[in-house]
Amino acid sequence: MSRSASEPDPTGSSGGFDPVSSPWFFPLLALAAILALRTFAPSAVEKAELFWLDLALDVRARAGMAEPLDPTIRFAELSVNEEIARRFATEGEYATVAGVLETLARLEARVVAVDIIHAYGRAVDQQIIADTIRRIHETTRTTVVLSTSIEHQAEPPHLLRSLPDAGGGDFLQGIVNVPADRHWREYRQVHRFGEESMPSLALAAFTASRPSALVPRVVEAGTMELKMPGPDGRAIVRRADEGRLFLNLRHSYYDDRYDKRLPELAEGGRVWTIEQLERLADRSGADSPLRDTIVFLGYDAEVDGKPTTHGAQQPGMLLHGTALHDLMHDTAIRPAPVGVDIAFHLLVAGLAALGFSRVRKKRWLVLIAAAGILLTLLLGWIAIWHRGVLLLPAAVSSAVLWGGAVVLEVGRRWTVEQRERTRRDAMLGFYFSPAVLKQVTQNLDMIRPRGGDVAVLLSDLRGFTTLCESGEVERVFELLNRLFAVETEAALRENGSLARFAGDQFLAYWGAPEPCDDAPDRALRAALEIQETLQQRLENPAADEIDRWLRIGIGLHCGRGLVGHVGSRSYRDYNIVGDCVNTTARIEGQTKNYAAAILASGEFLSALREKPVSLLVDRVQVKGRSRATELHAIFGRGDDPGEDGREAYRSAFAVYETGAFEMAAEGFARIASHPHATLATSAALLAERCRDYVAAPPSPWDGVHELTSK
Secondary structure: OOOOOOOOOOOOOOOOOOHHHOOOHHHHHHHHHHHHHHHHOHHHHHHHHHHHHHHHHHHHHHOOOOOOOOOOEEEEEEOOOHHHHHHHHHOOHHHHHHHHHHHHHHOOOOEEEEOOOOOOOOHHHHHHHHHHHHHHHHHOOOEEEEEEEEEOOOOOOEEEEOOOOOOHHHOOEEEOOOOOOOOOOEEOOEEEEOOEEEEEHHHHHHHHHOOHHHOOEEEEOOEEEEEEEOOOOOEEEEEEEOOOEEOOOOOOOOOOOOHHHOHHHOOOOOEEEHHHHHHHHHOOOOOOOOOOOEEEEEEOHHHHEEEEOOEEEEEOHHHHHHHHHHHHHOOOEEEOOHHHHHHHHHHHHHHHHHHHHHOOOHHHHHHHHHHHHHHHHHHHHHHHHOOOOOEEOOHHHHHHHHHHHHHHHHHHHHHHHHHHHHHHHHHHOOOOOHHHHHHHHHHHHHHOOEEEEEEEEEEEEOOHHHHHHHOOHHHHHHHHHHHHHHHHHHHHHOOOEEEEEEOOEEEEEEOOOOOOOOHHHHHHHHHHHHHHHHHHHHHOOOOOOOHHHOOEEEEEEEEEEEEEEEEOOOOEEEEEEOHHHHHHHHHHHOOOOOOOOEEEEHHHHHHOOOOOEEEEEEEEEOOOOOOOEEEEEEEOOOOOOOHHHHHHHHHHHHHHHHOOHHHHHHHHHHHOOOOOHHHHHHHHHHHHHHHHHHHOOOOOOOOOEEOOOO
16 A cells, blocks of 8 residues: 555654664664673673672582592691690790691691791791791702782782791792682782782692792793693693683582592591691501692681682682692683673674564563573583683673563564554554444454464365255255354354355364464364264254254364455455365365264374374375375264274274285274274275275385375
8 A cells, every 4th residue: 555745654653764673773782781881880790790600610519510629639727726726825826837837747748838927926936937847848848838918908018928037038939819709719820019920829839849840930920831741741831820710619618528539538538637637647657648739728717717609608728729729720710701702792682683583472582581591691601610611701791681682672572563553553444444443453463464373173064065955045044053153152262263154164263363372272172062062962852953964074184374364455354275274174075984073184183282082094195285194083072982993993004004905904894893983984994995905006005095086
């Protein structure tokens, strides 16, 4: 239809760009919002991603998928109990720690990393630890690593080194600073202070465990080069720098179930108390379970507690031990590069726009929204867990992008619907009278032609031609009215659509004009209700002569159909056309050949959610259709021939499908006398066909009989 230049556009569109009609506009709008948030409030975005990281690591541990730390990493826990408090009071803290270092050296630990900064004691006390360390270095294979803190908050900022008044600078020291947040998870293997590049405590402990030829060295400001033994025994070069890492926390410090999987930790476990170490050192002639291990010595959670993914208060040395494991096995989780995150956002926005342009059903839109969010979040976990990836991508913000785009798409579709309704109301006023317009506008989509999956019910009255030739006109129309009343009521009760009354034929369908998830089930319920109602009228003692003619056959099929208004300007009919209608008509036409009240196609039966009592009576190629069609007789209440009868027919039909026609004919012949009309008639029909095939075998035989008539 054309519209004059002076006629207003009912949609209100000005002819320029219309974002409401563009399914890709709002995904891009959501993308722009996420990118703006990343640019102007990056910390807010990262908090969500870090929450997802914490949850991923916690779920992994609870699911039993976490691995223990490297077996060479152990912890010596300094708990300030009554015994340690007594030693502090009588011997002093520094002397007590010196004694612990000597004990660990006796136990042949390869490295002892002290996660305690001894900087405030008297010079004489500091000298006790310094002398002990020198003695350990001269007489044992144990190397002691001390702690240093970068005091950023002090004025001016400075380094707080251990044993500053006792030559602490002569010993290897590592930085213990770990950025604090709700959870302590971030780590840097290398720190810079002024012009100096210094290792973290984890990297310093690793350095102390290396032979002199493999000791890490500074290659540039903030970067150190490491040599690691490779799988083939050759050294491989890796780098540690001041870039941000996220600790791949394996499991709770207090949960030793994971550690017990390793035979190296069968005795003693991962964590040792000072009393346990001393008892172990006093055992003469026993092999030390701490030989050649890297031991972190620090206070327990009560004194030096840090919140981690797996616990509200865990010893700070756990963080350094985890960082050492990540360094040794290259398992640290790195923030995804900005380019990767942006590419991920672009991919999500593109998939959303593509999905919105193709998905029409709101239910599917909701399912896609939920699936997209879950998949995006799951991909984030996979990136965190997977040994070959170990990245923290922008999974949460991508999920928010997806969800926001879906919300905007729902609003866009609602706006489009309202706009379309307004436009159609304005346009229909040119073609329909007010009374007709009122009915049509209650379901505006009825006027739009469309294709879709539908379930079709078609019925035909038996003997109608004979009745028309011999009966009175009034009685013929009375019969049709009674029949159509029953059929219409049953179809409408199941929310079906009525196509037309053509002679004695009745056609109803489900799935159009609006999609219907259970269209075949609705069609089946309507068919069973029609047959049961007609049978009750036939069996009613008060039935008259017209009721005796109420015998019909019903065909059921589902497939793709086209619905919409057809006709001319003077007359229009809302109708359904397509192969599904033609096939249903062919199926209904076979009901009399098999004496079946209801025949359904295989496609129809497969689409049912609730399967009825049925029997595959034949597999044929109906006229006008290239594909085979399965004919299933469906039995209602009181019409079931029984399991024995159905099983006998199935057995004979199975033989028939193999091509053993003589044996099949004998099997069908035995069923031909069955009291149930459908079994008897169908068996007699196939017995006769088998005898014909014996005389003239089909070649080739695929189990499908070709019908030569409608």
